[in-house]
Amino acid sequence: MIRRRRLLLGAQFVLSMLGAMSVSAIAHAQTGKVTVVTSFSKDVTTPIKTAFEKANPGATLDVQNRNTNAGVKYLQETKSNNQVDLFWASAPDAFEVLKSSQLLQAYKPKATGIPEKVGSYPINDPQGYYIGFAASGYGIMWNTRYMQAKKLPEPKEWDDLLKPVYFDHTAIAAPSRSGTTHLTVETILQGEGWEKGWRTLRLMAGNFRQITERSFGVPEGVNSGQFGLGIVIDFFGFSSEASGFPVKFAYPTVTTLVPANVAIVANAPNTAGAQAFVEFLLSPTGQEVLLEPGIRRLPVNPAVYDKPAAKGLPNPFKDKTLGARVKFDVDVSEKRTAAVDSLYDQTITFQHEALKAATKAVHDAEAKLAKKDNARGRALVKEARDLIAAMPVTEAEVASDAIAKAFTGSKQPGARQAELEQQWAAFAKTNYAKAKDKAEEAGKLAR
Amino acid sequence: MQASVLPRLRRAAGSATAGQIVAALAIAAFLLLFLVLPVAQVMIAAFQPRGGGGFTLVNFVDFFNTDLFMRSFWNSLYVSGMAVLVASVISLPLAYITARFEFRGALLIQTLGVIPLIMPPFVGAVSMQLLFGRNGTINLLLQDYFDITIPFMEGLNGVVLVQAIHYFPFILINLSTALANIDRSMEEAAQSLGSSGLRLFRRIVFPLAMPGYIAGAALVFIKVFDDLATPLLLNVKDMLAPQAYLRVTSIGIADPMGYVISVVLIVFSLLSMSVSSLALRGRDYATTQRGGGGLDRRRLSPVQAVLAYGIVVFILLLVLSPHIALTLLSFATVWSFSPLPDSFTLAHYGRVFAESAGYMKNTVLYAGLAAGIDIVLGIAIAYLVLRTKMIGRQWLDYGAMAALAVPGVVLGIGYLRSFYDITLPGGVPLATLWIVIVLALAVRRLPYALRACTAALQQVSVALEEAGENLGATKLRVIRRIVVPLMTGGILAGFVTSFATAAVELSATLMLVQSNADAPLTYGLYVFMQSPAGRGPGAALGIIAVILVAGCTLVSHLLIERHRRRSGATR
DSSP, X not given: OHHHHHHHHHHHHHHHXXXXXXXXXXXXXXXXXXXXXXXXXXXXXXXXXXXXXXXXXXXXXXXXXXXXXXXXXXXXXXXXXXXXOEEEESOHHHHHHHHXXXXXXXXXXXXXXXXXXXXXXXXXXXXXXXXXXXXXEEEEEEEXXXXXXXXXXXXXXXXXXXXXXXXXXXXXXXXXXXXXXXXHHHHHHHHHOHHHHHHHHXXXXXXXXXXXXXXXXXXXXXXXXXXXXXXXXXXXXXXXXXXXXXXXXXXXXXXXXXXXXXXXXXXXXTHHHHHHHHHHHHSXXXXXXXXXXXXXXXXXXXXGGGSGGGTTSOOTTTOTTTTTSOOOOHHHHHHHHHHHHHHHHHHTGGGHHHHHHHHHHHHHHHHHHHHSOOHHHHHHHHHHHHHHHOOSSOHHHHHSHHHHHHHHTOSSSSOOHXXXXXXXXXXXXXXXXXXXXXXXXXXXXXX | OOOOHHHHHHHHHSOOOXXXXXXXXXXXXXXXXXXXXXXXXXXXXXXXXXXXXXXXXXXXXXXXXXXXXXXXXXXHHHHHHHXXXXXXXXXXXXXXXXXXXXXXXXXXXXXXXXXXXXOOTTHHHHHHHHHHSTTSHHHHHHHHHHSOOOOTTSHHHHHHHHHHHHHHHHHHHHXXXXXXXSOHHHHHHHHHTTOOHXXXXXXXXXXXXXXXXXXXXXXXXXXXXXXXXXXXXXXXXXXXXXXXXXXXXXXXXXXXXXXXXXXXXXXXXXXXXXXXXXXXXXXXXXXXXXXXXXXXXXXXXXXXXXXXXXXXXXXXXXXXXXXXXXXXXXXXXXXXXXXXXXXXXXXXXXXXXXXXXXXXXXXXXXXXXXXXXXXXXXXXXXXXXXXXXXXXXXXXXXXXXHXXXXXXXXXXXXXXXXXXXXXXXTTEEGGGSHHHHHHHHHHHHHHHHHHHHHHHHHTBOHHHHHHHHHTTOOHHHHIIIIIHHHHHHHHXXXXXXXXXXXXXXXXXXXXXXXXXXXXXXXXXXXXXXXXXXXXXXXXXXXXXXXHHHXXXXXXXXXHHHHHHHHTTOOO
């Protein structure tokens, strides 16, 4: 008897669960609902949602917040029964991943007045799978109270960050964790060339305080004063300033402007609604919403810059120094994305302590040499710098199929990603230790 | 303490009843369906060669050949061990003072003791940095007055400190429960034989409370070993759990190593579990006397009182400091590179007020249901493992504990993969229903309830159950009328830990939340914390979450207390 009662209880539990399920199933079926997966914060989505729903009576925008990576994974895992209409995020590389796994559908927007390029970067995907609606550029933000307390000068150019005075004060998000940092790294590599580009990246990273694993970790730390400077995308700087934090933001003369994008998901349940949202984003009304203090992104419609609300925002379509100096080859970038991120992580992020120790030794040695010069010491410091900058692989090797396949999980024989990573990490670790020894030796010579 | 040999032999010979077998199968099915299969679907990548298909162990060879992973392994081990040590130092005095002495506010301490577990994601990190960070309140003051700074939040030792402050309640709660269950006659016997003071504690009291301590310490050890949030908050990346997380969540890379590390985490966690159960093997911690007993309460002399209150206040200040900072943050206009916020405002609460009602309802509903499922499963598993000789019963325990080592994001992806293709009438995928979030939370927090229930049952003497059976009660009736009431304290401890931690879970939730209407507090918090202007409102939501969970904890304590009094247990 008692046993049977327990079984009955179990059955009741299952039934009540099913009951709860069907109730929310009914609530789900609505007309005019446009579902969007986005990495943008509430500050960005709420004003746009309000304006969109006002412009399209009967439509509701259902916003699902997920960080970019989780959003991509989500679309991949749910593709067999997709319920999402739009994917809306900053990083173009996330859209590339979705596009190559056939999770997006092409759409040609009807909106007019939008140029082909912002800076040197095409606004829309050439095949039309994703569409740029705002532009953003990388720059440096800093906490004015921190800078004052530590008596640091305001930086102007990327190269400033290599100076000893900024040692242990700056933060960046790891390129493997932030699509926009990845683009910055790739810009430096394409702008300065493989070897010289990595030299800049390494020497700069040797000065970093922290390499965060979230894009937003950088402005968060600068805002609260945990580090003084951060390499961030412009709207983090602008919106932090607008929220009252004692911070400033500046573009260095060399910066890339990249579009933030929106794309219609393949097999979207409400394609018409999705298209309406894309058109709204590109319409003058939608573009104007981008100027709000909590958003502060650069509109892609040049006409919007004439509005009073655009005051203080740089106009990339007039100010040709912004982003125009750099040529950016999307194909080159795309092929080596994984390898570049892994090289950065293995030789910089996960070896950061060793890299910092070597960099500090170089700074110290140079300071001593400046007081009492010594030719042998100078030579040793140069050797130390070269060791810090040395690369385990050449540009051609990274572009080769052998390495590309290690990261894409192809079946063909060849090195596994883990093997390559161990080699790269070991290479960097040995070199940083040697560099530190050489720099310390140089310091002793100058005494 | 007394070994009951005869009945043991009898039970070893006898086989399980049909009801027990049904229960075991049901639990096994639950674990299989909602933990093993979803996770296996994702983790299978660890055993596949490049490009998928087939079976290989080469990825594990890679794991052991990679310096970074080896370094991470030792770092994780060091941090977990040290965290247990520091957490013990924090919780032993609190547990002892409240159990031993007539101490005003013991209930308050028990409740406040839970609060460190309720550390809302993101805002918790920010407020810790604002207080203890390199340029936090304390270091800025030290810098101003003494020109020194203390790296509280740096490196492995920073992780140890934060983890100990965060997770010591596991030890405190389980140890307090165990102390409350100790048979007073044991202590009196020892005293009449001349034992007292520290010796009494070391030889009699602490050993008797061992199941509770071990349960808590094992949880802290494994939880810290598998935790990724704190190391990442302190920017320590060379530990195993963060390495797994960073790899699993990077886009576009077909990398098996994240899953390999997850497998290693699971295996190691189970290994530590079995080591901790070895520590209790061959001993009997059960005592027959029951009912509101616990240690003999003593009056504090004035000097003792000052000392005791001093210790308690100091520890509480230390462990609650992140929440004090969080409170400040939720009222702050701007707080940046200064010991205290520039000025205060109520605006953040105003901003979250309208929407927080829905979030609160969902949080209580999800976490409450999940914790409810957890204690039911916890009692059942503990009973099957400790009271039957069913073959493979230990695996129910291990299976449930494995959940501790599964990263939330892996569980979330596994659920999507397993349940998204199952369509309900009306074309809605099963995985989009909120009940799936409840199941994920229940699975993730089951280990906490399970350990608490196991520890509680270890202190219940089998003799009491046998007495019941001899008087003609069925097994189920014995469980309902004798076992469960005697386990009440432990069950409550389990419910509270599961509930409190489920209420602040984010990583699996973030994968599974489908719409704002179905979202719990942590999700709302996450959405706020992605923008500079969202910091204050995020902190306000965090405080709401803390108060909500603490309030629920207090209510459940009070209910239990009243129940105890009503059943006339006080002597």
